[in-house]
């Protein structure tokens with residue numbers, strides 16, 4: 001047992017370093033961009049003109065229909081062939097944001113569709129503009145509905161970042177692999193890596209709970 | 223009653239009537255409104271009656287452009303507006319600004335307090351300052367007897383209270399025409415009575431009300447005029463007395479059926 005503890009303690013700084021320097025920023029930046037993409041895509045699919053609707057649909061279809069790791073390879077190894085070169089970190093952000101944006105747009109779209117028609121009619125009879133209706137009437141109600149599925153997408157994104165080792169990024173999983181290769185303790189190392197993901201995801205779940213309690217006080221689920 | 227004081231009754235009665243001409247609305251094969259002409263003078267309460275599916279709601283919604291007619295014109299005093307075809311957004315907003323609808327299901331915004339519900343449109347549609355809108359909203363909530371509920375969210379209010387907030391919210395738009403689609407149908411009788419009392423107050427202030435209802439008692443008590451629809455057409459348009467005394471078999475049948483429930 002003391003050896004186990006020693007191993008954990010000696011490798012923890014490197015693992016946490018990679019978590020803080022790579023996994024966490026990669027997740028946060030990608031998710032922030034994914035959110036913007038998701039809202040725009042959902043709005044286009046619901047209210048956009050026909051050609052943009054089609055573009056939005058196509059985007060979701062492609063990015064939900066293909067594996068994340070293949071997308072990473074196309075963006076990082078493939079696109080340079082047509083002159084588009086990203087650093088590995090940028091390639092990862094672009095791919096993760098587009099991938100998560102596609103999933104999250106469906107959650108956002110569903111939340112917008114769940115707003116009762118009467119809410120839109122009330123906004124109309126009060127002569128609110130479309131933008132005001134979205135901002136003041138729809139968004140606050142949709143946010144409450146979209147929070148759980150959106151948290152799921154965020155969690156998937158955090159775990160999905162473990163694939164970026166495949167495009168040469170040294171994230172927490174890659175560091176775990178390196179240490180395991182050196183000390184021949186894969187079980188211990190990968191369990192430790194798993195625990196780090198578990199902690200991050202747990203923090204997200206707690207955040208979700210806090211936000212949910214904040215926004216759902218006065219909105220009945222009916 | 224305080225808000226009535228800031229505009230004399232004469233000011234409300236004055237002004238051009240609402241004129242609808244040749245309003246036609248179809249849903250696929252179904253003809254919901256088949257060339258309706260209607261004039262609503264200022265300061266009157268018009269009650270729309272008719273069997274289920276006769277087009278009462280559709281007619282009311284056409285006035286507020288929640289439904290776009292296939293054909294017809296509306297004149298709100300500044301010239302007739304042709305409603306057939308695609309309307310520019312500006313025209314829609316212009317026509318809409320003259321009337322406000324109160325719905326059967328209230329349709330309050332659940333994430334806003336009573337005050338927030340009433341003050342929202344004054345700020346964002348009428349351009350009032352936040353503080354002016356709040357003051358207006360407090361006054362209107364007091365008018366419907368809910369001054370002390372200003373900070374309550376809709377889920378903490380009874381149905382009757384919610385509908386009174388919805389009425390205050392409509393009044394906050396300061397519309398020339400107030401439209402009500404079965405405002406008490408979702409309410410128990412005691413709660414309906416509070417709402418009817420508010421409507422009667424508004425009618426007594428010489429506001430202009432158009433009310434769809436199934437309540438003959440309401441028509442008898444509050445209406446200046448009863449319009450009876452059937453199959454998307456106006457069958458009878460006259461005083462409540464005309465309506466209740468008409469020997470027309472369609473009206474008699476309707477009175478018998480509705481009066482017996």
Ligand SMILES: Nc1ncnc2c1ncn2[C@@H]1O[C@H](COP(=O)(O)OP(=O)(O)OP(=O)(O)O)[C@@H](O)[C@H]1O
Nearest residue numbers: 249252253254272273274275276277278279280281
């Ligand atoms: N959005 C819609 N789509 C299709 N048909 C509709 C729609 N709205 C109304 N209708 C139809 O138009 C006709 C008139 O409906 P409307 O709601 O105006 O009747 P109503 O007189 O208000 O009836 P009720 O007393 O039951 O409320 C009905 O046959 C109804 O089914």
Ligand SMILES: [Mg+2]
Nearest residue numbers: 278279280403
């Ligand atoms: Mg109706």
